[in-house]
Amino acid sequence: MSRNDLENLLRDHLADELGAQRGRAERAFRRRVTDPMQRRLAVQSARPSPWAHRMMVGVALAACVALGTVLPRFLASPTHAPADHPGSNRIFDATTAGDRNVPYRSVDPDQVLIPN
């Protein structure tokens, strides 16, 4: 047997034996490490960044402050103030007091009312 024959025999045998095992380690590594890592990164990128999150909280707080400041003034305005409230153009009308449907009547704010 020549050295060449022996070497060819060994090469063929080893390639035949180990060929099917090639790539297994890489596939296992991808399945166990690379893919979970990429999934985690995808989830992280889908979440808002810390700065975006802070901005959203800031905007929400500003909206609350604005509401707390503007809403009382809005409610106190003449068109929205409750009846008999200073500035209201609706006063209690004794003549219709018995009528639950028309307890108030609108009057001209400049009109002077003299009780009976």
Next chain:
Amino acid sequence: MMRRAGSECLEGTTEELVARARLHDAEAFTELIRRYEGMALSVAYARTRNASDAGDIVQEAFMRAWQRLESLDDASRFGHWLSRMIRNLAIDQSRRNRPGSLDETYDPAADHAGPAPMEVAEQKRQIDGALKGLDELSRECVILRYYENLSSKEIAETLDITPAAVDMRLSRARTQLKERLKTLVEES
């Protein structure tokens, strides 16, 4: 040892890839797997002489290497470090699965799907028997040379012996294998 697998390979030396893998760069480590898988399979197969077991050990060895990369002192010795890990895993497996013998009942033909022709199975059995007759270090040298086509210097680095020792072992192994496989080649 620097085996390329497709066009998506990363560039860089082993040291650079190890440095990147230490920073949890999985793609860099995948490239290390591509480059060293053949060597790893050779060492594992030389120890277990069962292709499927060798595949299992290599898979596990790379996972361990990924987790323990911090403990590798010299990045240029990644191959040697990995081969040591594979040897330890092979020893663990042989203790666990086949006490007393690495592979007394192993039938190489059983690793392949479908029935192999009698002559092929017989040839495999004889080559496997001839390889089994070598000591483990010589078997590693033979498989690294004839499966992975490594030079004596590369084999020496992987197995932590001198290139002269590799050449001597290869020469003796060839003589031994020729003697054992003489009839096989004459028949074929």
